[in-house]
Amino acid sequence: MSIKVTGLTYVYMKGTPFEKIALDNIDLSIETGEFVGIIGHTGSGKSTLVQHFNGLLKPTSGSVYINGEKLEGKRARELKRQVGIVFQYPEHQLFEETVYKDIAFGLIKRGEEENEIDKKVRKTVRMVGLSEDILDKSPFELSGGQKRRVAMAGILVLEPSILVLDEPAAGLDPRGRDEIFELISNLHKSNKMTVVLVSHSMEDVAKYVERVVVMNKGRIEMCGPVRSVFNKIDELERIGLAAPQITYLMKRLKEKIPEINDNILTVGEAKAELEKYIRKA
Amino acid sequence: MIKDITLGQYFPGDSLIHRADPRVKIILTLVIMTNIFLIDSYLAFAVFAGFIAMAVFIGKIPFAYTLKGLKPIMPIIVFTALVNIFTNPGILLAGYGPVRITYEGIDTAAKMSLRLVLLIMSSSIMTLTTTPISLTDGLERILSPLKHLKVPVHEFSMMMTVALRFIPTLLEETDKIMKAQASRGADFETGNMFERAKSFIPVLIPLFVSAFRRADDLALAMEHAAIEVEREEQG
Numbered sequence: 001m002s003i004k005v006t007g008l009t010y011v012y013m014k015g016t017p018f019e020k021i022a023l024d025n026i027d028l029s030i031e032t033g034e035f036v037g038i039i040g041h042t043g044s045g046k047s048t049l050v051q052h053f054n055g056l057l058k059p060t061s062g063s064v065y066i067n068g069e070k071l072e073g074k075r076a077r078e079l080k081r082q083v084g085i086v087f088q089y090p091e092h093q094l095f096e097e098t099v100y101k102d103i104a105f106g107l108i109k110r111g112e113e114e115n116e117i118d119k120k121v122r123k124t125v126r127m128v129g130l131s132e133d134i135l136d137k138s139p140f141e142l143s144g145g146q147k148r149r150v151a152m153a154g155i156l157v158l159e160p161s162i163l164v165l166d167e168p169a170a171g172l173d174p175r176g177r178d179e180i181f182e183l184i185s186n187l188h189k190s191n192k193m194t195v196v197l198v199s200h201s202m203e204d205v206a207k208y209v210e211r212v213v214v215m216n217k218g219r220i221e222m223c224g225p226v227r228s229v230f231n232k233i234d235e236l237e238r239i240g241l242a243a244p245q246i247t248y249l250m251k252r253l254k255e256k257i258p259e260i261n262d263n264i265l266t267v268g269e270a271k272a273e274l275e276k277y278i279r280k281a
Numbered sequence: 282m283i284k285d286i287t288l289g290q291y292f293p294g295d296s297l298i299h300r301a302d303p304r305v306k307i308i309l310t311l312v313i314m315t316n317i318f319l320i321d322s323y324l325a326f327a328v329f330a331g332f333i334a335m336a337v338f339i340g341k342i343p344f345a346y347t348l349k350g351l352k353p354i355m356p357i358i359v360f361t362a363l364v365n366i367f368t369n370p371g372i373l374l375a376g377y378g379p380v381r382i383t384y385e386g387i388d389t390a391a392k393m394s395l396r397l398v399l400l401i402m403s404s405s406i407m408t409l410t411t412t413p414i415s416l417t418d419g420l421e422r423i424l425s426p427l428k429h430l431k432v433p434v435h436e437f438s439m440m441m442t443v444a445l446r447f448i449p450t451l452l453e454e455t456d457k458i459m460k461a462q463a464s465r466g467a468d469f470e471t472g473n474m475f476e477r478a479k480s481f482i483p484v485l486i487p488l489f490v491s492a493f494r495r496a497d498d499l500a501l502a503m504e505h506a507a508i509e510v511e512r513e514e515q516g
């Protein structure tokens with residue numbers, strides 16, 4: 001499913017002295033099956049933008065379309081269901097007595113049948129890489145990484161066609177990060193899900209995302225394939241961002257070894273490039 | 282979801298009233314409020330209304346803001362006014378059977394309503410022009426003589442400051458949790474009163490968990506800071 005926003009403006013606390021224009025006339029479209037990253041300095045409006053995708057925030061002006069249909073009126077309820085948003089620190093939303101009940105929460109709200117719920121919960125819990133034994137435990141006795149997966153399962157169980165993740169790996173250790181991103185990457189590849197990833201980590205964005213949207217002060221500053229965006233290092237640095245560390249390293253190396261390619265975004269690419277150079281030398 | 286909360290309803294500004302010492306504002310407000318209880322002539326009411334209007338003008342507070350505080354009290358004002366109109370004995374103006382409207386009734390109702398409106402407005406002006414933190418600070422300093430009577434004034438004001446400090450944080454947290462639960466199908470707006478109250482369980486439990494976590498962190502930090510202070514005092 002695709003997302004399109006046109007002329008989207010959002011003002012917090014409109015009509016008070018605390019008024020804040022968080023989004024300023026945004027146009028953006030995300031195609032079906034795309035994996036898009038949103039980066040931007042803190043306060044640039046990333047979270048505000050994605051909260052429009054399932055109608056949590058209503059545009060001050062402008063429109064949001066899901067699969068070509070305007071997110072408004074009678075159809076809004078149905079359209080919102082297509083978009084699952086995983087918030088930052090989603091484990092803070094856990095509340096049920098058991099993991100099972102917590103994951104099933106949305107399905108129960110939808111009034112689905114019991115055996116259908118059971119099937120979906122078990123499938124999802126395996127999908128996020130947890131064992132079924134965990135279902136009877138209290139969510140509050142799990143480890144941080146496990147909690148995060150349970151919380152994600154609570155969204156994935158609703159089978160959204162579009163998955164939006166706001167800093168899904170914040171506060172996890174490197175291994176936890178990799179596992180979460182592998183999971184997301186798998187969902188994108190095997191389930192053909194449209195994925196929108198908000199992240200502060202240029203490394204993660206460079207590694208997993210196909211197209212990047214760069215936000216600055218409520219506007220879209222740049223938008224394009226990862227490689228072309230991370231090539232404009234000066235522009236990124238001007239708005240408080242950066243390219244992945246490895247890109248900087250390769251640029252420095254190129255000063256010494258002019259024949260290597262310095263358009264490198266991930267450690268894997270760098271390794272391949274350097275091996276190629278060593279073999280040639 | 283939680284829309285446009287004006288917190289502690291402070292209205293930022295740089296007027297004479299904003300800059301005044303919070304102790305002066307607290308004492309002056311108390312004096313005015315006591316007087317509003319005592320006065321009984323329309324002329325006196327007019328004088329106080331004029332005084333309040335002047336304060337609103339000097340403080341550069343939009344008029345709509347000063348009325349905001351009245352909104353929740355409106356039913357009470359209307360109710361007291363109605364009770365007064367219909368229950369006071371005196372010169373009959375109009376009546377039908379047991380329902381009697383008297384001159385005294387209207388007079389008391391009008392004065393009572395004026396009194397309530399002026400009371401709310403005068404206290405609003407104080408909270409609109411003073412940050413909650415400087416209010417507690419002012420209060421602590423006014424009450425500080427009580428320290429000699431072993432009243433833990435400082436501790437009380439610290440508790441108030443901490444509580445005030447955490448209101449915006451908790452509201453923000455509530456907003457976040459409500460959004461997260463709404464994203465997985467929670468519905469806070471439809472259903473009868475009982476259903477709606479129940480729909481807040483998925484918000485309240487995470488909110489309590491996070492409040493306790495924050496309180497724990499803060500207690501740890503404060504304990505640490507207090508230990509430092511004690512050491513300084515000893516050394």
Ligand SMILES: Nc1ncnc2c1ncn2[C@@H]1O[C@H](COP(=O)(O)OP(=O)(O)OP(=O)(O)O)[C@@H](O)[C@H]1O
Pocket residue numbers: 012013020021022040041042043044045046047048049
């Ligand atoms: N509930 C709110 N009320 C008022 N202003 C808000 C609110 N939420 C966000 N803002 C303001 O809107 C702007 C955009 O905020 P937003 O949360 O979308 O930024 P962000 O890009 O997600 O930042 P971060 O990377 O820190 O998460 C910020 O200036 C912020 O202060």
Ligand SMILES: [Mg+2]
Pocket residue numbers: 046047048166
């Ligand atoms: Mg954010």
